[in-house]
Amino acid sequence: MSLLVLAEHDNKSIRKATLNAVAAAQKIGGEIHVLVAGHQCSDAAKTAAQVAGVAKVLHSDAPQLGEELAENIAALLVSISKNYSHVLAPGTTTGKNILPRAAALADCQQISDIVAVEAPDTFVRPIYAGNALATVKSSDPIKFITVRTTAFDAVAATGGSALVEQVAAPADTGLSRFVGREVAKSERPELTSARAIVSGGRGMGSGDNFKILEPLADSLKAAMGASRAAVDAGFVPNDWQVGQTGKIVAPDLYVAVGISGAIQHLAGMKDSRVIVAINKDEEAPIFQVADYGIVGDLFQIVPQLVEELKK
Amino acid sequence: MKILVAVKRVVDFNVKVRVKADGTGVETANVKMSMNPFDEIALEEAVRMKEAGTATEIVAVSCGIAACQETLRTALAIGADRAILVQTDVELQPLAVAKLLKGLVQKESPKLVILGKQAIDDDSNQTGQMLAALLGWSQATFASKVKMSSDAAEVTREVDGGLETIGIKLPAVVTTDLRLNEPRYVTLPNIMKAKKKQLETLTPDALGVDVKPRLSTLKVVEPAKRKAGIKVPDAKALVDKLRNEAKVI
Secondary structure, three states, X not given: OEEEEEOOEOOOOEOHHHHHHHHHXXXXXXXXXXXXXXXXXXXXXXXXXXXXXXOEEEEEEOHHHHHHOHHHHHHHHHHHHOOOOEEEEEOOHHHHHHHHHHXXXXXXXXXXXXXXXXXXXXXXXXXXXXXXXXXXXXXXXXEEEEEOHHHOOOOOOOOOOOEEEEOOOOOOOOOEEEEEEEEOOOOOOOHHHOOEEEEEOHHHOOOHHHHHHHHHHHHHOOEEEEOHHHHXXXXXXXXXXXXXXXXXXXXXXXXXXXXXXXXXXXXXXXXXXXXXXXXOOOOOHHHHOOOEEEEOOHHHHHHHHHHHHHO | OEEEEEOOEEEOOOOOOOEOOOOOOEOOOOOOEEEOHHHHHHHHHHHHHHHOOOOOEEEEEEEEXXXXXXXXXXXXXXXXXXXXXXXXXXXXXXXXXXXXXHHHHHHHOOOEEEEEOOOOOOOOOOHHHHHHHHHOOEEEEEEEEEEEOOOEEEXXXXXXXEEEEEEEXXXXXXXXXXXXXXXXXXXXXXXXXXXXXXXXXEOOHHHOOOOOOOEEXXXXXXOOOOOOOEEOOOHHHHHHHHHHOOOOO
């Protein structure tokens, strides 16, 4: 049995989410191959070859594979998927965009966002914003799977020495083209891989007020996040959103400031190791999941917290 | 330009779902059902395109049990011109829905299909991508901005870390993210008008689609509950707990 993992990369190196997907593949068991598809991405293929537990790297390099366009990458994936029992991708926006397209081309029903492996054909996945966990068994010949990255501890990025094999890319479908990207530049760690996260909610009152969270995030070396309510109110950009409809995170420390704790937000952060809540409403549902809570005015408590952390 | 919008009937987003005691699923009896919020955004976008003169006709479609007619009536009240229900009691999974939608696309020949990026019940996030695959069309998922021209569209997508813009050829499938628009409220006069609009019913057989589920659900359980912790009086006490008890800083 061999398994294929679709790597996520920036041409130079592979992204950490790939290591979580390889970990899920290891739980299923079998020989693990990693597909690095892109344009001028041989460095990324080399780093993929060092990942612990990877037996082979398939490197497909062509202009039409650049910029992760779903049509071209799905065509490549499906052309090689018949050699595999399982095809996995990290459950990121890239994986979620590409993998269902490949699964449909192979006439297979994808299994989305798995959080556990029960058997090679049986997986656990959250439904209803994580308010229920379904165990599902697939009858398809190839299991197409996206992996909830926070549910599988990343394998080591080094220690392996896989063979790198070149794979020809299918012709350009010509269906879509890349126009541009606006990536939020930040010195802070990325939300989904940060060890600590400071998030603000509607209680922040305005986008400007998010500035008071910055020193706190600095002292905790934390990424900054937000609830959907804060995003909907226009306080901060959508890529800060933690929740069912945003990012799923599980840092060691999650600090929820002015967040009431709607179901849809809890779905995105309740697997964090330690949760801290600061809210003026002592009845706020966030306190039901928080390890430590402070009831009070966030505009007083947050600066005090920054001072205490300096001591 | 004709636009097809797919809408799904789901448990209302405000309902706290309960897992059934026998572990076969979640309780849906006597629970408020609504249109999937992302599909509402899809429909709103289509209606705005019609108001802007880009679209000429909006066909709302749904797949599932007879009660999905209510969801389609809501779609008609929001501004769809007519509706089609593919009616079946079989549990429909994304691949099956994509196949049914493909059948409807072949029947209706729209130039654009808009769907929500995911349904808030099974959280699969697959149907739009699968439909695009089966049709051999271009896809633009997680859209936060759509700019139409006659044979192409430019779509800004919500991706991890920011925004990405792609150009797609029409016909195409677009799936919606939250910030694309804010759906309007349905008004009473429009609800009345919707009752007179055409709602056609088909079966999967009529479209020649095998909808048999590929995944069987073995059990559904509640996730482990997180224990509520303690309240601390102030910042000093919190830092002390984080340093010496939780040891996370």
